[in-house]
Amino acid sequence: MRKDMHDHKTALSLDVVKSQQRISTQVAATAFDNVNVRKEVKELSAKVTDLDGQVATIRSELLDFRAHAEENHIHLSSQLCFLVDYINRVVMPKRGKVVAAALNHLRMTKKDPVVVVRAEVTVAVMEVKEEVTEVDPPRKGIVALVVVV
Structure with a gap:
């Protein structure tokens, strides 16, 4: 009976060791995956930061463009008013x-x-x-x- 218990104890010890090895392998794989995920997150964060800078630049350029376009519109409108006034004052009476x-x-x-x-x-x-x-x-x-x- 002692021998059976000893064999049984040895078998259980081997099972525990095998389970520990499987768990260690799984922990190592999970840790490796975790490192890869962190690396990808850092890369994506860098890309997002870069894109934020580009968006800010584009918004600034768009505001400048709108301001310039509005200035041009006002200038052209005033020139058109002067031209219409000239036609009405000078050209039309002489028709x-x-x-x-x-x-x-x-x-x-x-x-x-x-x-x-x-x-x-x-x-x-x-x-x-x-x-x-x-x-x-x-x-x-x-x-x-x-x-x-």
Whole structure:
């Protein structure tokens, strides 16, 4: 009976040792996995930090772009207001009248009244409905714009 107990005790001891080895293996594998997970978390944290910086930069650039676009919009709106005001003040009242000093240098065939306006800057391009048969070149310094209405 003693021998049986001794054999039984030895068998139990071997079972305990094998169980401890399996548990040690599992603990080592879990610890290794834990190290890998921590490494991946650190990498992802670094990427998130980098992306946060990029997002902040993009937001700043977007705000600058919006401010610049708004300035351009305001500038273009004011220029358009000046242009419309000029057309309403200067061009529209003269519509149908001959205004240029160089009119005697131009020979034209016309049915409708012709408007000739001296301008430093081209304001608008009009569609020509009649052909000019002959044009004498104007003198230097005289700019004429012929508009057929």
